[in-house]
Amino acid sequence: MDDDLKEILARIEKKVDTLAEVVETLKGKGAKASSEAYVKPSEKKVDHEAAEVPDSGGSRTKCPKCGSLKVTAHKDMKRVLSYSGGIPIYATKTVCNQCSNEW
């Protein structure tokens, strides 16, 4: 009876060791996965994109189609340029109030 108990204990200990190994493996994988998830678009790209977008005022923008100065700058919610600290930066869309031309 005692031998049986020892054998059972030995089996349980073996399983505990295996479980501990599995836990360590999972921890290692988890740490790796989370570090990969933290990779963000580089700040350099944000600066580059921002430089291409003209000043948000847009009052001096002229419609390339009809030449009207009555244009409105909108944020194009469908086009996300990049994320800065988790906040999306949208592309700017200009709409002509005269001919509804968008660019």
Ligand SMILES: [Zn+2]
């Ligand atoms: Zn126009």
